Amino acid sequence: MKNFNVEKLNSSEEIVLNNLFMTVQAKLVEEVGQSAFKSWLGLLRLYELKNDVLYLSLPSSFLSDWVIPHYGNKVDTICKKIFVGIKKTKIIVNNKINNKANNFQDFVSLTSKNNLKNNPSPLDPRFNFSNFVVGKSNEFAFAAAKKVAETNKVFFNPLFLFGGVGLGKTHLMHSVAWDIQSRNPDRKVVYLSAEKFMYEFVKSLRHKDIMSFKDKFRSVDVLMIDDIQFIAGKDSTQEEFFHTFNSLVDQKKQIIISGDRSPSDLDGVGERLRSRLSFGIVGELYKTDYELRLNILELKAKESPNIKIDREIIELLAKKITSNVRELEGAFRRLCAHVELVNRPLNMDIAKQILHDIFKANNRIVTVEDIQKKVSEYFNIRQSDMLSTRRSRVIARPRQVAMFLSKACTTKSLPEIGKLFGGRDHTTVIHAVKKIESLCKTDMSFAEHINVLKKTFF
Ligand code: ADP
Ligand code: MG
Secondary structure (H helix, E strand, O other), X not given: OOOEEHHHOOHHHHHHHHHHHHHHHHHHHHHHOHHHHHHHHOOOEEEEEEOOEEEEEEOOHHHHHHHHHHHHHHHHHHHHHHOOOOOEEEEEEOOOOOOOOOOHHHHHHHHHHOHHHOOOOOOOOOOXXXXXXXXXXXXXHHHHHHHHHHOOOOOOOOEEEEEOOOOOHHHHHHHHHHHHHHHOOOOOEEEEEHHHHHHHHHHHHHOOOHHHHHHHHHOOOEXXXXXXXXXXXXXXXXXXXXXXXXXXXXXXXXXEEEEOOOHHHOOOOOHHHXXXXXXXXXXXXXXXXXXXXXXXXXXXXXXXXOOOOOHHHHHXXXXXXXXXXXXXXXXXXXXXHHHHHOOOOOOHHHHHHHOHHHHHHHHOOOOHHHHHXXXXXXXXXXXXXXXXXXXXXXXXXXXXXXXXXXXXXXXXXXXXXXHHOOOOOHHHHHHHHHHHHHHHHHOHHHHHHHHHHHHHHO
């Protein structure tokens, strides 16, 4: 490996090195747990590589006096695996403030500023394959994502990952990005949310700079667009995306897309794009089962080895919190915080108390009628108006809100929802959902009302 000093890097070297160092950090977290990492190793920085010795720095001798005997070997072993070709690693003290970003937080923003020069959405260093727990509900999606990361050939295009919120779509996509970058830093991987894609597109239109927008996206090796449903209904963005898509497919470049529903169910996406999207492999992330939830919690527990939570409490969480992994993690973190911060042992009763709201939300089956009732009360209209044909805004808007919430909080299909609102057509429901979504985006106080209402059902 070439010698370097972090003070004298150009930006592309910086990205590659930080990228490698990120992997080291992620591995360290994996091995020593979050809390030990934060206390001791989080301030470890890349310093330089000279004559095949990699120098890492810590800001004080207090830290290094502890880290070297306790973690020195571990750091060395991991660095040797990742900075291939180095002979050994040395930890030195450097108390000069180093402006070059190479810690977790900085790295994320660095990635978003410089990496791939595309200003993509940042990649979360915690999302990698090694901490993605595989179970029946996600094994296919996982295998497909792995396959894409491991080879330079394009076997299927695009890879379309879909599933409800909090089931691991973004986690998988980031994993692919990290994995590709660590295998082959020269491959240009661009990850961004569909929202960001649209933002970039609109910006380039405004600056009359559409050519460089096109070039930027069409010169990548792997393009990942997260939450594609966001560009549904945005015709010009969709059109541009479609062209980018086609041109990348023609060049045999890999595309990975995620969405909250399958390509064929993407309302507001043109037929051509929709069929293009279903062309490759569609990997669904299904709802988790008990076993997977338990395994995820076990992994989380391993990441914080100093925090002890009884097995029966873990099992309770896995049993009760069925909605999604994000919520499961949130519940677990809450318990950890309790153990760390409150000087009271955690038992079953206290755990139930702490997670009271989450358990309750996971217990309830909300019906469209519940929603109509609550929303009518909230907006002070008659419940029967939910079903009536009245179209004045004071009635129509709450009705749209109720439709939106019915879609978000129940498992009813659009036609079923339409029927329950006085026999309306499913397109009316789609329209309502879109309307509310767009109002939420443009009107903060409206979004707040929706949030309040949502909380009563979730
Ligand atoms: P989505 O993008 O589908 O809404 P995310 O990928 O953001 O969901 O996942 C939500 C949270 O759950 C993240 O913190 C992620 O790490 C975690 N998660 C989801 N699935 C898994 C899994 N199979 N193993 C470990 N963590 C998971
Ligand atoms: Mg996501």
